[in-house]
Amino acid sequence: MAAMLQTVRQMPRGVLVFLLYAFLVLAFLGLTLLLVIDEAVEAPISFVGIVWMLLLAYLIFTMTLLLQRKQAAFGLALGLTSLLVPLALLLIFIPGGWVGSLVAVLVFAVITWSLCRPRSREWFTEP
Numbered sequence: 001m002a003a004m005l006q007t008v009r010q011m012p013r014g015v016l017v018f019l020l021y022a023f024l025v026l027a028f029l030g031l032t033l034l035l036v037i038d039e040a041v042e043a044p045i046s047f048v049g050i051v052w053m054l055l056l057a058y059l060i061f062t063m064t065l066l067l068q069r070k071q072a073a074f075g076l077a078l079g080l081t082s083l084l085v086p087l088a089l090l091l092i093f094i095p096g097g098w099v100g101s102l103v104a105v106l107v108f109a110v111i112t113w114s115l116c117r118p119r120s121r122e123w124f125t126e127p
Contacts, residue, residue, distance in 0.1 A: 007067060014113075014120030015066065018077050021111050022063050025080070029056055055083075074124045077115055084108035 011019070029052060036049045062080050065073035088104035091097035114120060 004067070007069075012117070012119040012123055014115050014117045015123050017114040018081065018111055019063070019066065021107070022059060022066075022077075022080065026056075026059055026063075029059070069123060069126045071124045071127060074115070074121065078112065081108060081111045081115070084111075 008016075008019075033052065036046075036052045039046045039048055058076070059080060062073060062076040066077060084104045084107055088101040088108070091101040091104060094100075
């Protein structure tokens with residue numbers, strides 16, 4: 001436990017920004033999992049259930065690799081961040097959703113910029 005706290009303390013701010021985003025996505029998935037469970041009662045396999053489980057697996061795998069400082073985590077983190085772009089496009093079509101769309105684009109820009117900074121890129125050293 002102490003080694004993991006030391007690892008988190010050594011993280012550059014850009015990586016911490018992404019980790020905060022990843023935990024927020026994890027919380028969102030956890031809170032909306034009841035919808036998937038309710039749907040599973042009617043049909044054991046559903047499109048929403050498959051998407052939620054794939055996103056959950058992708059998120060946990062990315063966070064695990066990030067904490068291990070693996071080089072592959074950088075690409076996976078950018079991929080997870082890029083999910084904000086389709087969200088922004090979907091929000092445009094909802095009446096009054098342009099504010100949420102702007103927030104999604106802003107969050108995407110901040111996380112991408114923070115991950116691509118040289119100090120953050122140096123974090124991903126393990127092959």
